[in-house]
Amino acid sequence: MCQGSARPVPARPVGGRLTKITFAVAALIAIGVTALLWSRAAWTQSEGGAAGAEVVRVVRRDIAYVVKATGIVKPRVGAEVNVGSRVSGEVKRLYVRIGDRVNKGQLLAELDARDLIARRDEATAALQQADVNLSYAQTDLQRKRALGAAGVLSRSDLDLAERAVAVAEQQVTAAQASLAYATTQVAYTRIVAPIAGVVASVSTEEGETVAASFEAPTFVTLLDLSRLEVWGYVDETDIGRIRVGQKARFTVDTYSDHEFEGRVTAVYPKAEILDNVVNYVTVVRFEPPHDRTLRPEMTTTVRIALDTRENVLALPIRALRREGDRSFVLSRRGDAIERRLVTTGSRDESYWEIVDGLREGDQVLIGDVKNEVVIDDRAARDQ
Template sequence: MLKKKRSYIWWILAIIVIGGGSAYLLMKKNKAGKDLQAKVRTATVKRRDISTKVLATGIIKPKVGAEVKVGSSVSGIVKKLYVNIGDEVKKGQLLAEIDPAEYQAQYNQADASLQNAKASLKSGHANLKSIEANLNFLKVSMQRMEKLLEKNYASQSEYDQTEASYLQVLAQVEQQKALIKQQEAFVAQQKANRDFVATKLGYTKITAPISGVVASVATQEGETVAASFAAPTFVTILDLDRLEIWTYIDETDIGRIEQGQKATFTVDTYSETIFDGEVTRIYPQAEIKDNVVNYLALVEIIDKQDKILRPEMTSTVNIHLEKKEQVLVVPNRAVVKIEGEKMVQQQLDETLEFRKVTTGVRDKYYTEIISGLQEGDRIVTNPKKP
């Protein structure tokens, strides 16, 4: 009986010892886990959209042909000015008039000279017809005289006289034809002169070559303008639908910029609005200022979001190089290089293990993981190299 009682006590003591040891190990394990969590910061491998882009500064400029300086091709007094700064104009709309009195008088004189030349030409053709009719009559007379001479009904002197008259009139025909050619040339000259004066008269009406907004007016009614080698500018017109961004790309990024790449940009006046654009041209010549090398890329404005953009506005441009949707990513700081290999430290229960990874696109905050990790894995964002 005593022996059984002792055996029972030993069993109880063994259970207590084993239970206590297990509790101690569990507490130690939990403490180790808490200590590990306290020492490292972790994140979960997840999916999200990621893109790479180049950030640059740009200035909005009119495209070639979108800013036109309109001037006068003739000298004179500004008779009427029809537009003011800020007015919207359509192509062909009348902007201003130069007093046409002098040019109208020149046109009237040139037109009168042309009409006189045409009348002379008409008279010349009438004279030619009359002379040709006389020539035909003499030709018939000479043929008849030739037959009479063969039958001795006419003398040789009579025939010779008729032939001489025929040859004389034939020469007159050739002379009249030559005169008509001169008259035709004179008519053409007078017509060219009248057309030239008509063009100058037309220049007194100054019209808009493009549709747009009047950006500046540099004259006033009653002012005398002198058109010499360069036409004096009256009005500057801007087509606000034909703008682009002169974007200055750093030399470290220019190798990644290509035509056709999409871009987004903002301007200070509409800071909450994101506009769309596209790279259309890259200039090969560098622009160096303060020892900083930049290259000019033109970004076409695709969508203005119903906003009014103006030349010389400063813009912040993002040129999108590559975009991937819903790919595995980790924070950039989680990726480290160990012995030339890209590694990420993964948390496995209470242990940490470096895993080799293959990376892809990288933006400002995240790096794409192509292989080496799975969605939902816990990784360390402040890894320490071994």
């Protein structure tokens, strides 16, 4: 019996098996990623409060309601001095330049003093002559008094001798005054700094002739940068609430990242009208900063604190919500959002004072809480 040839058994395709395995692995990975993302979203929602919402805490801080005003830096009275000459003459030496720092009493300039020195020498000689004349008149009077006592000299001659002494004494007094004046004039040729400060301007040159008349010609202008103040131009709608002694802060453009502190020291009663806007100058004094140099005419932004509340509970303004005349906040309570009524007090540019309804450290939601269950705080307490 002949056996027929056996049929070959076809091999099973390997590629199909691998494709199924690949699909299975991909499905498992997709399921795992989805679960991970879902768990993270759930964790974020439980920790952050609500989707798209930000969590902030109730903290303690100082809150001050402020009045804003623009202003400029000004030198105080006596902090800017124009130094001039009281006598006429040619500028012999000029010892300073713009920007130099000088001490009180430091020599700034000298005038040619030769003419004035000559006048002083003349006054000195005149005084010496007057002293000689007085001495002679006194000696003559003593001699004539002796003769008068002996009956040799008449009374009229004695009176003339006494009058000569009186005239000589007056001449000595006048000569002393003339010498003092001439000496002072010579001293005026040396121009010294009346205050310590910085040379802000120089308005003369060596060799220039200055003439002193009714107004002393200015040589240099000195500025004491340690004695500055701020003039804030407060609107008429706010000036009624400004008081001397109120705290103030201000910034300048060149140091925009730094706030300077001071206090209100004066409020000008006369208005400044600019572009039909009525403002009142409010003076703010401050201690000179050691690490930053302020200069006159710098533009400032002034904030004057009207009502300062220290170390109070506070929340950012955007955390407060309103319904009619009531204020409330939203916070997470379990799976729902709780609405909690609060009582507010003072506020500043960024924060509200929380008087009642929250405690320090409480978490409050800011932002969108759509598709969330919102319950009233009373209902939450009843549960």
